[in-house]
Amino acid sequence: MLVLIPLILIFSLSSGVLILRNINTQINTLVTQVRAYSKLTAKPIGDTYSLYYESGYLKFAELTNQILALNPDIKKVQIISVTGEILFDSDQLINTQKPKTIAKEQDSQVVEKVKSNLRSESPSNGSNARPEQIIEPYFEDFGAHPFSVRYFVSYSSISENVFGTVTATMLLSLVFFVASIVLIISTVNKRILSPIEEVTRGAGKIRSGDLSYKIDVNTKDEVADLAAAVNQMAATLRKNIEDLKALDKLKDEFVFIASHNLRTPLTIIKGYTEKLLNEADLSVGAKKEIENMSQATGDLETITESLINLVALEKGKEPVLLSEVEITDLLRRTAEQFGEAASEKKISFIFEFPNQPLPKMRLDAGRISQAFANLIDNAIKFNKEGGKVIIKVEKNPKDVTVSIQDTGIGIRKEEQSKIFEKFHRATDTLRYDYEGVGLGLYLTRLIIQSHLGKIWIKSNLGEGTIFFVQLPFREV
Known part of the structure; x- marks a missing residue:
């Protein structure tokens, strides 16, 4: 029992470190993703605004919503002109009509960043920073810079994932803790674990189709009884498969022989019906009945030939005459x-x-x-x-x-x-x-x-x- 106390302390400490590192990793990943997202989507958002905002607002709203859906950590997007006008705010997308008024950006620093034609982040551009806003300049194909796209970053997903992160880390630590105990116990109980591994390995081979594999366990205990039961199961499956193959062969032979034996009587019936149809003194009703008989005979003959061809092609009994x-x-x-x-x-x-x-x-x-x-x-x-x-x-x-x-x-x-x-x-x-x-x-x-x-x-x-x-x- 005293041996477990140091292990518990070690795993508790490692769990705390793992949790902190995991949260930092999530934050860094989020920042990397929103930076990449802002760089990649500024041009499409700007093009969509230029093409559809005035002439087709519903199309603009549809395409913009599709772009925003690509990254849920961007809570809002604005398009700000170089003169400081807020040309578009994604909060307006809930309306089906284009807004009639244009707001003015009150933050002079933001306006200056837009005018600078450069990408910027707030609070800073450092690689380890956690930006809350990203401003990406938009340039038209001929180089003009009419506006920039402003992204508002949300870190709420990190907070929402903290519980899951803590739970997963604790579970992972618990798994490692249990695995350590199992490792200690396995050195003592090797005689039991090895036969079990042999049974598991043999069951896997049998499951993959190797029914000839025999599990060799001679411990004279419950594990040996289990191995014998699995071996018996494999032997039974092997025999059942052989019986099914034999039955399938008999089925094919029966279909082939029965179809061949049907050919002769069908040919005779078909000949007599054709002869009867050529009789001149047949009544209309009798002729119709004989025609139906001839049609039914032809249908049965088609099925018979199909069955013969089926067996011949499946078994390769008839060569391909090229x-x-x-x-x-x-x-x-x-x-x-x-x-x-x-x-x-x-x-x-x-x-x-x-x-x-x-x-x-x-x-x-x-x-x-x-x-x-x-x-x-x-x-x-x-x-x-x-x-x-x-x-x-x-x-x-x-x-x-x-x-x-x-x-x-x-x-x-x-x-x-x-x-x-x-x-x-x-x-x-x-x-x-x-x-x-x-x-x-x-x-x-x-x-x-x-x-x-x-x-x-x-x-x-x-x-x-x-x-x-x-x-x-x-x-x-």
């Missing part, structure tokens, strides 16, 4: 596939291609066409009646950027980061009863990434969406 492709021709041909759908909504295509022919690119034509088809389909599907789809190509030194823009409903900002996720459909679009299961853009992203490209989006709600695709040139 060939030389003229990107602008591919875009035109892909857009032509949607001519009928665009005509139904009176949507027009606009192509903005470079005047000079682009060099051929090494692409998987089928996959890339599928990706662009998904984007064009969305541009039509989510467009407005009589809208536009703008397809633009830009050649860069190392790549080509394709943008597909619509004038449709747009996508909420919070949805844009999720738009390329699997099975995701933007919240707003659900209201429009659009078809699809949320795989199109996810597949598009996988296709673009398989070509070492990038895809991103820019959209404003109610104005439309632009999808950007960047594909690198590859050597032939």
